[in-house]
Amino acid sequence: MDPAGLTVKPWPFDTGSTEAWGRKRGHSEADLWGWEPVVYSNSLSLSPTLPFSVSQCSRVLGGYPIWWSLALGQQYSTLGSQPILCSSIPGLVPKQLRFCRNYIEIMPSVAEGVKLGIQECQHQFRGRRWNCTTIKNNLAIFGPVLDKATRESAFVHAIASAGVAYAVTRSCAEGTSTMCGCDSHHKGPPGEGWKWGGCSEDAEFGVLVSREFADARENRPDARSAMNRHNNEAGRMTILENMHLRCKCHGLSGSCEVKTCWWAQPDFRMLGDYLKDKYDSASEMVVEKHRESRGWVETLRAKYAFFKHPTERDLVYYEGSPNFCEPNPETGSFGTRDRVCNVSSHGIEGCDLLCCGRGHNTRTEKRKEKCHCVFHWCCYVSCQECTRIYDVHTCK
Structure with missing residues (x-):
């Protein structure tokens, strides 16, 4: 168990196997992703504040969500008081780096949200062949298991994005950030026997932060970006659609003479259960290519649209999962x-x-x-x- 509270394992395979990640689709990485990839090497000098060693991750695609490694970094709880740490977070694209510097006090909540999402993933998959284990001392914390557009990748993107929105919303309601607070827009008239009180959680702000930060690198005109954006949004929508009134009674001996209520997020375990059901019923897609003025664009279409057409709340994928029975460095399976x-x-x-x-x-x-x-x-x-x-x- 990692100090961050996550189940981690050392990567048991030759690190040279990760060299092939960017060559799987037969394109150069710059053409595929739209910019030059982030390249790490054993000789690269990193900030001593980083909790990782890149010796086991010699080359990582720029499209891999390396920023999820925030979940394993203890020092990121101090981001709010040390903006210089933004430049030490691995894998940030320029838009994410600007966000970090402009809204630095929110970043500890972003890190906490990713950790929350991964912990929930490990709970939901604790009895399955792939149990959401993260890899120790690896910037790509799940290894190549998320390189394919599988159900597992769909779930992790959804739960991590939901975790960021959830943690930011909670932080605002607790008053730990000066740039956000309680929600005053959705109160309306009180109901019979109760009145508004407490601090209604502003989930829309948390969702906005998650959308701006988590989706920042998903702007490529390819199928994987389209899949990631869809699953990120599906994860965030579980929060908005499950907001509920939470009430507290006031009065002598618990008589509930006065009851105050406020909008609250659901328990995160409930969100995990919901997204796990969506994982089990995820919709398989096929990739279609279209030529537009900006070049070739990939989109997704339901493979079995006559049977089940996915909604914006469903998880989607377009590649099959390995069976995860045996250790395999190509798929990231530990067996x-x-x-x-x-x-x-x-x-x-x-x-x-x-x-x-x-x-x-x-x-x-x-x-x-x-x-x-x-x-x-x-x-x-x-x-x-x-x-x-x-x-x-x-x-x-």
Whole structure:
């Protein structure tokens, strides 16, 4: 577990395999992305404040969202007081760099939002073959697993963009930023038995920040940018569509004589559950090319439009996912060997599916736990310590 609270692993493959990332589609990187890629080398001198080593990421496409590495950097919590750190954030395009310098006090919330999104991704995929593990000491924190336009990439973009919007909105409501605050535009007349009070969270401002920052590099006329923009927006819309009234009662002995209410964001776990459902039902697309005045432009069309036409709330993808059963440096798969599985489940977290038919090992594990707890008046609880034996099943 990384100090940032994320599950990280060392990259187990020869770093030379990342050299081929930019050659997969047969185009030069400058033609493909619209500008020269960001190139990192082992000899590049980076700011000592960076929490990463680029020795395992010798060459990364300019289109890869390297700025997600904000989630792993402890020092970015001080961005608000040290604007010079903007230039040390890897992978920012000029528009993002200007945003960072102009709105520096929001950047800690942007970093917190990416971290929030990745943590939720790891929770939602904890029992699946790909479990959203980030790679230690790598600027491309997911490795090549997001290089393809798969369902997994769609989910990560959606949850990360939602996380940025969510964290910025929460920060504004808490008063930690001077450039934003409570929402006063959507109150309207109060309902029967309650009145407006507290601080309504301005989710539209958070969504605007996420859109301006996260979508800044998705301006290329290719299918991948179109996919990323769509999934980013789908993630942000889950917040706007699930805003709700939160109320607090006032009065003697909880009589609720007066009730004050305000607009609040949903719990982020609920957003994660919602987007995970969208991942399971994501719409497969096909790439179409059109010639316009500015050149060739790629767009996406639903592969099975007669069956299901995706809405702006759905996640979209156009490349199939690997099975993630075996370690593979090209796909970024760590495989599932030694993963804990559920022997009694027939779902994806069960030993049959998670272990890809290889079988599983079983070992016993002793755990010390509190037991025989007794409440004493008044007011404390005393417990004994018991040792219990559990069977732990891991994939072969």
